[in-house]
Amino acid sequence: MTQVNVWYGTESGNAEMVGDEIAAALSSTRFTSNLSELPEISVSDVSNAELTIFVTSTYGEGGLPATTEPFYDALSAERPDLSGLKFAAFGLGDRTYENYNNAVATVSTLLVDLGAEQIGPTGTHDAVTGLDPAQVAQEWLTNEILPILDAEGETEQVEKSSHSSDLFPWSNEDFQKNPHPWYDAARELGPVHQTDDRTFVVLGYDEAMKFVKEPSMSIREPDWIQENPWKAFGNTVLSLDPPNHTKARRLFSRWFTPKLIKQWVGATKTSMEGILAGYKPGQVIDGHFDLGVVPTHTTMAQVLGFPDGEVEPLFWALWNAMLIQATDPAPETREQSIESLDYMFNTTAKLLKEKEENPGNGLADELLAASKRGEITEREVLENMVLFYMSGAPNPAYLVGAGLEIFAEHPEVLREYRDNPGAREQIVNEIARLNPVELLLTRFPTQDIEIAGVSIPAGSMVKFPIGAVNRDPKIFDNPHEFDFTRPIDASRNLTFGLGTHSCAGQLIARAEIDIIFTMIAERFTEVTIAQEPIRVITDRLVAYDKMPVTLS
Ligand SMILES: Cc1cc2nc3c(=O)[nH]c(=O)nc-3n(C[C@H](O)[C@H](O)[C@H](O)COP(=O)(O)O)c2cc1C
Structure with a gap:
């Protein structure tokens, strides 16, 4: 026109x-x-x-x-x-x-x-x-x-322009490996794009920071979205809007105060001490699994009052269950997702049952007691405990892996981590900015809205690709570069979400990562990538499959 x-x-x-x-x-x-x-x-x-x-x-x-x-x-x-x-x-x-x-x-x-x-x-x-x-x-x-x-x-x-599917080829392998050339090209055309009748993509930092937390942006999927097994978490913070969300979050928020977190990360330290005690400098170790998944999973198990269990299958269960969340999941994914959810729910149900005979003083015990008093349902206890037991590791462990890659590339950052405690928060923040674990936030406006001049009808799906938002050149100079000297105020990012639905475990995750990096920095001066790390990626989620590194 x-x-x-x-x-x-x-x-x-x-x-x-x-x-x-x-x-x-x-x-x-x-x-x-x-x-x-x-x-x-x-x-x-x-x-x-x-x-x-x-x-x-x-x-x-x-x-x-x-x-x-x-x-x-x-x-x-x-x-x-x-x-x-x-x-x-x-x-x-x-x-x-x-x-x-x-x-x-x-x-x-x-x-x-x-x-x-x-x-x-x-x-x-x-x-x-x-x-x-x-x-x-x-x-x-x-x-x-x-x-x-x-x-x-x-x-x-x-x-x-955006009705062309080339803008965001979500399922394309190259896109999943490195979506930034696509994001950058699309951002040149504008901060908001419509990709089909009901789907919009917001790339702009200012727009995302405002609209991710708008109360009219619901997390609940409208009817046009096909039922998926993820509904198993319908009673948790993942699927509720306020006021029910507030109630669900209150079930555990007391357990993650800064004071208690200091206590919980004692478990991270103990776990790391055990791992490093048996480690000979120069040996190959899996930087993601051994130095990320194990200590963080162990920490969360302790908070809940659960045993560590089989760490590896528990870690991959959540990953596999989340495959169904991809934009175009592969046909076999549904089965795989259901199977993983069954495993997660059955394992957790068994642990909760064992608690009846063997009560302890973890978060699981507190929730069981609340359900006995009739304050919450057994189903709520189960869903929340599955979620916590399985989700303690993926985010912090990925950031540990990503951090090790940064330390390998920039040994001076590892030294800075050791020598300058004041820079640690910024270093972790910058690692998180460049390496989001969950890659897309989705929201569903409950009323017609307009973002950057684009009208978005109620009930549409709005996708916020976290990686794109975190690298908006309007906010970040040289957005693809690692630069921990960015002022903390100018380096806020979406990796841990924002507003009501921001990651409930982000404080404990940051504290765990800090313990892990500090312990590595105090003992070693060099991180070397022993073999090109292998990542598994969908358009929703990323993890390291293998991350062989050496510390010396
Ligand atoms: C005979 C005559 C009748 C007019 N009637 C009206 C009128 O009823 N309402 C009005 O707002 N302006 C009226 N005007 C003012 C004109 O609309 C105005 O002068 C306008 O600039 C003329 O534009 P034109 O040269 O494109 O026709 C009238 C002007 C003349 C000469």
Whole structure:
């Protein structure tokens, strides 16, 4: 919609001057214009038009001037459907007449009646003022109409470009390995894209930071989304909006205060001491599993009052269950996901049962007691405990792996970690910014919203690719570079989510990572990648399958 018609009707030529001026003013914008006098315009021209500026004076006693009248009569007689037309209107008149600027109102009313949509306020020139009508019209165009046309143009451009599936080929292996060239190209076109009838993608940092936490952005999937096994967590913070979310979060929030976290990470330290005691410098070790998954899983098991169990299958169970969350899951994924969820739920149910005979003082014991008192249901206890038992490791362990890669590449960062405790938070924050574990947040607006000029109807799916948001060049200089000296305020990112649904375990995760890195930095000066790490990736989630490193 870059062509704007400028159609005028006049008696003595002033409206023509105004039309000329508007057409000339448009030519210095990105729009092209097409100037005509109304008698040249047929009814079919009007019904095929998309965007037109109408200019008309008023004559007689509030009547139409000579060249507007036949146009108006033809439209009134044929009454075409003008629902594809957007128009702006400018009138010339004289306030000393009783029906001041009546003609422009008459024409606009008919257009709207036939389905057209008026944009912006009607512009007017009053001959009594002595002002130059061309000048008045030009100011009206610049101040009132062009801003609207520009916004619509952007929206349209986004819609056109983004309906091409090339923008975000979610299932493409290269995209999953490194989506940033795609994100960067799409961001050049705009911060928000529509990828199909109901799906929108927000890449812009400012837009994401605002809308991820908007109360009208629900986490609950609308009916059009196919039922999936993930509904097994329907009673947890993963699937609830406030106020139920608040209630669900309260079940455990007391257990993750900064003071208690200090106590819990004692388990991380003990686990790491055990691992490092048996480690000979230069030996190959799995930086993700041995130094990430084991200590963090062990910590969470202790918080819950559960045994460590079989760490490896427990870790991969959640990963496999989450495969169903991918944008286009492979056909066999559903079965795999159900199987993994069964394993997770059965294992946890057994542990909860064992607690009946052997109670302890973990979070699981507290929730069981609350369910005995009738404060929560057994199902709520089970879902929450599955979630905690399985999700203690994936996020911190991935960041441990990613951090080791950074230390291998930049040995000075490992030294800084050891020597400058004040920089540790920023180092971890920068590792997290560049290495989100969960890759997409999805939300579902409960009312029509607009983000960066793009209208998003209620019930749509809005995807926030965390990696893209975390590397918006508007916020981060050299966004793909590791730079822990970014001021902490200017390096906030979406890796742990934001607002109500931000990661409930983020404080404990950060504390665990800090213990692990500090212990490594105090004992070793060099991390070497022994073999190219293997990652497993969907468009939703990433983990290291193998991450052989040496420490020396
Ligand atoms: C005979 C005559 C009748 C007019 N009637 C009206 C009127 O009813 N309402 C109004 O707002 N202006 C009225 N005007 C003012 C004109 O609309 C105004 O002068 C305008 O600038 C003329 O534009 P045009 O040269 O494009 O026709 C009238 C002007 C004349 C000469």
